[in-house]
Amino acid sequence: MKKNNSLQVLRAVAFLGIFTSHLDLTYLGGFGVEIFLIMSGFLMYLRYSDPARERLLPNTIAGSFQFAKKKICKLYPLHVITLIAALPILLMNNIHKDHALLRMLSKILLNVFLVQAWIPVEEFRYSLNNLSWYLCVCCLTYFSFPFILIRINKIKKPSKMFFASMALVLCQILIGVGVESCTSDTRLIQGLTYNFPLYRCFDFTLGCNLGWLYTCYKKKINEKKTCLLVLTSFATIATIVLVPKIWNISFLTWCKNTVVLIPASCLLVLSFFILDLNESNKCISLLIKLGNISAYTYLIHELVIRYINIFMIRVLSIINTLAVKLFVGIIALFITVLLALRYEKKNWRFYETRKS
Numbered sequence: 001m002k003k004n005n006s007l008q009v010l011r012a013v014a015f016l017g018i019f020t021s022h023l024d025l026t027y028l029g030g031f032g033v034e035i036f037l038i039m040s041g042f043l044m045y046l047r048y049s050d051p052a053r054e055r056l057l058p059n060t061i062a063g064s065f066q067f068a069k070k071k072i073c074k075l076y077p078l079h080v081i082t083l084i085a086a087l088p089i090l091l092m093n094n095i096h097k098d099h100a101l102l103r104m105l106s107k108i109l110l111n112v113f114l115v116q117a118w119i120p121v122e123e124f125r126y127s128l129n130n131l132s133w134y135l136c137v138c139c140l141t142y143f144s145f146p147f148i149l150i151r152i153n154k155i156k157k158p159s160k161m162f163f164a165s166m167a168l169v170l171c172q173i174l175i176g177v178g179v180e181s182c183t184s185d186t187r188l189i190q191g192l193t194y195n196f197p198l199y200r201c202f203d204f205t206l207g208c209n210l211g212w213l214y215t216c217y218k219k220k221i222n223e224k225k226t227c228l229l230v231l232t233s234f235a236t237i238a239t240i241v242l243v244p245k246i247w248n249i250s251f252l253t254w255c256k257n258t259v260v261l262i263p264a265s266c267l268l269v270l271s272f273f274i275l276d277l278n279e280s281n282k283c284i285s286l287l288i289k290l291g292n293i294s295a296y297t298y299l300i301h302e303l304v305i306r307y308i309n310i311f312m313i314r315v316l317s318i319i320n321t322l323a324v325k326l327f328v329g330i331i332a333l334f335i336t337v338l339l340a341l342r343y344e345k346k347n348w349r350f351y352e353t354r355k356s
Contacts, residue, residue: 005279007039008291010272014039015294015301019336022302023329025322027243030194030257033134034265036298037200040138041207042214042269044145045152049215054153057146068142072114072135078299078343079132083111085303086128089310114139120191131302133195140197141204148208158216165209168202172259175199194257203262210266214273225274232267239264296340304332304339 014032021029048054058064090107094100107127110116117125117136125133155161172193179192193199214221221228239261277284290297308328312318 003292004273005288006272006275006277007043007269008294009277009284009287010035010039010268011291011294012287015290015297018298019301019333020329022305023325023332025325025329028240031239031243031261031265033194034203034258034261035268036134037137037141037203038207038210038262038265039269040141041204041209042211042273043207044204045149045208045211046215048145048149049211054149057149059146059150064143064146067146068139071142072139074347075135075138075295075299077347078296079114079129079135080112081343082129082132082299082303083108089303089306090128117195117197120188120196122187122191125191125195129299129303131299134298137197137200137204140201144201144204145208148205152208152212155212158213161209161212161216165206168206168209169259169262172199172202173255176255176259190257193255199258203258206262206266207269210270214270221270222274228267228274229271232264232271235264235267290337293337293340293344296343297336300339300343301332301336304336305329308332308335 014035017026017028017032017035020026021032048057058067087108090104094104097103103123107116107124110119110124111128111132114132114136116127117133119125152161155164176193179189183189242260243256279285279288305328308331309320312324312328313320318324
């Protein structure tokens with residue numbers, strides 16, 4: 001399926017939301033992750049909704065494992081590189097702890113096999129490259145997709161699809177409330193919701209459902225493009241305003257980065273998919289290029305920020321003011337993009353060599 005440049009712009013914007021949140025400048029990190037998950041499910045459904053392509057999908061557990069492995073292999077070498085790059089930080093943070101060697105080895109093994117996000121304890125799910133938990137989620141979503149598609153294609157009426165989607169959101173709410181009622185540890189709650197692969201698979205499935213609904217209402221959606229864009233604008237502004245207000249409300253820990261972001265994320269993915277952006281605009285063109293490498297910049301940027309902060313704050317003893325955060329952000333974004341472009345070039349050459 002040909003890349004949609006408007007969605008590449010949305011990818012870039014979602015990445016920038018995540019990037020600025022890791023600089024402690026915004027609360028948009030969860031919003032960016034939600035958009036990535038919804039968009040992933042949406043595009044996967046559109047890519048494989050054609051019967052000819054659907055027949056290529058596996059129908060066994062072993063086949064689904066191979067399908068997920070093939071999908072993730074594009075990013076796995078970068079995951080290993082960032083894992084190695086994070087080892088000095090791991091050593092620095094664990095060297096004085098009890099059973100330091102055992103702790104470090106267990107974290108390395110969990111990351112190598114991409115299962116660290118299944119352990120909700122923050123020390124393990126955010127070990128080495130903190131953002132590699134997302135790859136754990138991707139492994140599960142790719143593995144589950146053939147089975148999700150089979151279930152979706154059994155639904156014939158749009159009303160049933162709406163009901164199924166609402167049921168998924170309700171399940172997320174019930175799980176979130178259940179987790180919140182069992183523990184007051186906000187970090188553990190986050191580990192069992194925001195970072196937990198099974199919980200985030202609901203978001204991916206909602207994206208698949210959105211793809212089904214789009215194919216069903218494609219003509220009507222395109223006819224009412226203006227109304228959709230207005231609705232999307234209101235939903236996005238409302239979400240951006242709402243998230244900081246609920247950020248520090250303890251009993252809403254489970255939903256601030258997940259459920260409350262679903263409506264706006266779905267509308268944004270749908271709106272940008274049908275949007276026809278002018279590629280000749282320099283700003284749009286830059287965002288498209290950033291969107292093209294967003295998978296790489298996502299995995300790289302947080303480590304770059306951490307190393308710059310270590311140098312600026314621990315070595316130079318510079319106070320972490322707003323001006324310093326902005327300076328770090330500019331330098332980190334520049335380095336991140338350069339590294340991502342370098343990796344993309346090497347990765348492209350590797351796959352071209354394999355093909356030949």
